[in-house]
Amino acid sequence: MNAPPATPPADRPGAAAPFLSLRGVSKRLGRTQALSGVDMDARANELLVVLGPTGAGKTTLLRTIAGLEQPDTGSIRMAGHDVTALDPAARDVALVFQNFSLYPRWSVRRNLEFPLRAPSRNLPESEIQRRVDWAAELLTISRLLDREASRLSGGEMQRVAIGRAIVRRPRLFLMDEPLTNLDAKLREALRVELVELRRELTIPMVFVTHDQTEALSMADRIVVLSGGRILQTGAPREIYERPESPVVALQLGQPAINLLPVRRIDGHWVATDGTPLVPADPAGSDARLLGIRPEHIVPQGGDAANDRGAAGNGTAEAVVEIVEYIGPTTTLLCAWAGARVHIVIQRRGRFRPGDRIRPRIDASRAVLFEPDSQGGSS
Amino acid sequence: MSFLVLEGLRKTYGDQTHAVRGIDLAIERGELIVLLGPSGCGKTTTLRMIAGLELATGGSIRMNGADVTSLRPSRRDVGMVFQFYALYPHLTVRENIAFPLRAAGVREAETRARVEAVAARMNLGTLLGRYPRQLSGGDQQKVSLARAIVRRPAVYLMDEPLGTLDADQRLAMRELIRADQLASKVTTIYVTHDQEEAMSLADRIVVMDGGRIRQVGTPAEVYDHPADLFVATFVGSPGMNLIPGQIGNGDSNGDGHGDGHDGTGRRFLSRQGYALDVAPGLRPGQATLGIRCEHIQEDPRGPLVGRVLTDEYLGNASNVHLETDLGRLVMRANGASRHAPGSRVRVRLDPEQISLFDSGTERRL
Numbered sequence: 001m002n003a004p005p006a007t008p009p010a011d012r013p014g015a016a017a018p019f020l021s022l023r024g025v026s027k028r029l030g031r032t033q034a035l036s037g038v039d040m041d042a043r044a045n046e047l048l049v050v051l052g053p054t055g056a057g058k059t060t061l062l063r064t065i066a067g068l069e070q071p072d073t074g075s076i077r078m079a080g081h082d083v084t085a086l087d088p089a090a091r092d093v094a095l096v097f098q099n100f101s102l103y104p105r106w107s108v109r110r111n112l113e114f115p116l117r118a119p120s121r122n123l124p125e126s127e128i129q130r131r132v133d134w135a136a137e138l139l140t141i142s143r144l145l146d147r148e149a150s151r152l153s154g155g156e157m158q159r160v161a162i163g164r165a166i167v168r169r170p171r172l173f174l175m176d177e178p179l180t181n182l183d184a185k186l187r188e189a190l191r192v193e194l195v196e197l198r199r200e201l202t203i204p205m206v207f208v209t210h211d212q213t214e215a216l217s218m219a220d221r222i223v224v225l226s227g228g229r230i231l232q233t234g235a236p237r238e239i240y241e242r243p244e245s246p247v248v249a250l251q252l253g254q255p256a257i258n259l260l261p262v263r264r265i266d267g268h269w270v271a272t273d274g275t276p277l278v279p280a281d282p283a284g285s286d287a288r289l290l291g292i293r294p295e296h297i298v299p300q301g302g303d304a305a306n307d308r309g310a311a312g313n314g315t316a317e318a319v320v321e322i323v324e325y326i327g328p329t330t331t332l333l334c335a336w337a338g339a340r341v342h343i344v345i346q347r348r349g350r351f352r353p354g355d356r357i358r359p360r361i362d363a364s365r366a367v368l369f370e371p372d373s374q375g376g377s378s
Numbered sequence: 379m380s381f382l383v384l385e386g387l388r389k390t391y392g393d394q395t396h397a398v399r400g401i402d403l404a405i406e407r408g409e410l411i412v413l414l415g416p417s418g419c420g421k422t423t424t425l426r427m428i429a430g431l432e433l434a435t436g437g438s439i440r441m442n443g444a445d446v447t448s449l450r451p452s453r454r455d456v457g458m459v460f461q462f463y464a465l466y467p468h469l470t471v472r473e474n475i476a477f478p479l480r481a482a483g484v485r486e487a488e489t490r491a492r493v494e495a496v497a498a499r500m501n502l503g504t505l506l507g508r509y510p511r512q513l514s515g516g517d518q519q520k521v522s523l524a525r526a527i528v529r530r531p532a533v534y535l536m537d538e539p540l541g542t543l544d545a546d547q548r549l550a551m552r553e554l555i556r557a558d559q560l561a562s563k564v565t566t567i568y569v570t571h572d573q574e575e576a577m578s579l580a581d582r583i584v585v586m587d588g589g590r591i592r593q594v595g596t597p598a599e600v601y602d603h604p605a606d607l608f609v610a611t612f613v614g615s616p617g618m619n620l621i622p623g624q625i626g627n628g629d630s631n632g633d634g635h636g637d638g639h640d641g642t643g644r645r646f647l648s649r650q651g652y653a654l655d656v657a658p659g660l661r662p663g664q665a666t667l668g669i670r671c672e673h674i675q676e677d678p679r680g681p682l683v684g685r686v687l688t689d690e691y692l693g694n695a696s697n698v699h700l701e702t703d704l705g706r707l708v709m710r711a712n713g714a715s716r717h718a719p720g721s722r723v724r725v726r727l728d729p730e731q732i733s734l735f736d737s738g739t740e741r742r743l
Binding site for chain 2: 053054154183184185188191192195196199210211212213216217218236237240250252253254255256293294295321322324325326327328329331333344346348353
């Protein structure tokens with residue numbers, strides 16, 4: 001895809017005041033508490049991803065920012081001004097939905113012009129055409145301008161929907177799972193295009209998704225939402241490597257992080273079947289949940305590169321149950337340490353179901369959770 | 379003779395839409411075959427013709443030696459699995475799994491035996507009396523798979539069965555399907571547009587586009603040695619990087635610009651003048667070089683400079699998009715590394731890992 005060459009982002013995280021600021025936003029929908037005391041900031045030039053499963057409150061959050069829902073309590077500020085009571089049009093935000101929402105019988109051009117023809121805008125015809133052509137070029141849909149929207153493919157429709165959002169040059173983009181209904185291949189391409197497009201426009205974006213790959217790969221920062229509450233906010237690497245709770249840990253990573261109940265015995269964290277996993281320091285409670293990403297377990301005889309910190313394990317045998325070779329990576333599902341554990345190797349190994357291996361955990365990468373920390377296990 | 383043989387299979391609709399344009403495929407007993415391609419490639423139509431839900435307008439389908447091309451669906455021994463639907467909440471696990479058998483009028487004793495057999499194989503034996511709400515999410519998925527496969531036809535036909543599940547569930551179901559298929563050895567044909575799903579499940583992948591087969595091969599063959607440019611870009615996440623250029627005679631002075639006539643080697647020369655020695659037997663001409671992102675490596679002495687456009691962090695790895703003299707390239711980096719947009723890196727292409735395609739026919743050289 002001909003994504004435009006990107007310019008480096010000008011902002012340094014934290015340097016500018018937030019463009020969008022939510023404080024204590026709560027919203028009840030019928031009998032459901034959709035949002036509970038949400039505090040959230042989006043910086044002036046960042047792509048903020050709100051990640052959560054179905055029912056987490058993501059769409060309600062987006063609709064509240066857009067002004068389509070009124071919060072029961074709390075405030076919303078944009079560019080320093082309180083917009084909580086403003087109607088949607090006055091907020092000057094553009095919303096893109098999952099299901100393309102174009103006028104099917106209209107041409108692409110007419111669909112793109114529509115938001116610019118609002119009487120309140122009073123734009124001259126030449127300016128309308130200039131902006132439509134600009135957006136069409138950015139999104140590589142110029143050759144489709146005269147085609148009827150109903151005759152477009154899914155990917156083309158979503159490009160037009162995005163085009164309709166950017167012609168207005170709003171102050172803020174709000175995206176509600178815009179890639180969810182597209183083929184895997186198209187999602188992959190549009191993911192990058194959207195990131196580069198937004199960076200070029202330097203307009204902040206709040207992007208809602210349940211897809212952890214989109215969250216990790218697109219976000220400047222991620223907000224993890226669950227049950228209407230924010231569980232953690234941070235840069236993708238921060239949340240992936242240092243999740244604050246098992247629920248957050250499980251939200252990011254594919255296959256999911258391995259979570260093993262452990263007890264401290266003789267200076268080690270020991271699995272339920274007695275397998276010592278990693279060295280333990282003496283502080284804190286004796287029972288924990290140990291989180292280890294599949295790529296931070298090394299099957300013995302595998303990559304020697306990750307040997308450091310792998311003390312106290314590599315002794316207990318594991319049985320390989322399932323082997324998946326996906327492109328360059330190998331994923332193993334093993335019975336080990338009284339659990340079923342995923343191991344990912346960044347190359348094509350030679351494993352078969354039934355093989356016996358001796359996994360080692362890279363102790364420096366393990367995360368320990370208090371057993372009472374929020375949420376369940378896998 | 380193979381268990382299931384498609385020969386010259388075609389489907390043309392009344393409005394002259396050519397959904398399937400002549401497919402030849404031989405499937406062995408016990409294989410898990412994945413039909414992979416974008417929407418509109420003909421994969422679902424092919425599956426429906428095997429099921430008998432669509433009638434072929436040309437060619438033949440032979441199953442176990444018998445011509446079934448024009449048999450009704452019920453006369454073919456196939457089981458179609460569309461999606462793993464939610465379980466019936468008011469029925470027990472046993473009743474849920476038995477449902478398709480009862481609907482088909484299978485006798486009670488046999489129903490009981492088959493339900494217990496599939497439950498035992500999937501470690502659900504102790505849960506048969508429970509209701510879905512009393513099960514963990516993982517066990518619910520097992521029950522839905524058990525229900526889908528409790529009929530034991532000669533062939534399972536699965537049409538994007540994981541389409542509506544979220545990513546975690548998809549992964550778990552994928553593993554269940556694979557484990558069960560390995561245990562039961564029932565021939566399975568599985569349709570998807572998701573190349574990752576295809577790679578993880580298939581014994582062999584059939585890549586389709588425009589109603590035709592582009593390539594048939596094991597996941598590794600299709601990934602490492604794509605038969606044409608379509609397969610090279612469709613398979614893999616991301617698809618292969620493609621660099622247009624031409625194959626000429628080898629050049630011993632190695633500056634990449636000459637075209638010496640020592641008559642031995644062959645050299646690929648990109649339009650921008652980047653040169654790489656290639657296999658000597660290749661015929662000179664317009665060619666496209668393909669290379670996977672994991673075979674572009676950071677190397678301080680590498681010949682190519684890339685400006686970072688975007689660093690797509692994926693947790694256990696990163697896809698780093700680079701602007702280079704050869705155009706836009708994606709490089710796979712370790713998840714721990716960071717590449718800020720605008721920064722520069724030197725890279726090399728691993729010459730052992732390149733594919734070459736004829737730029738005209740788009741076929742692999």
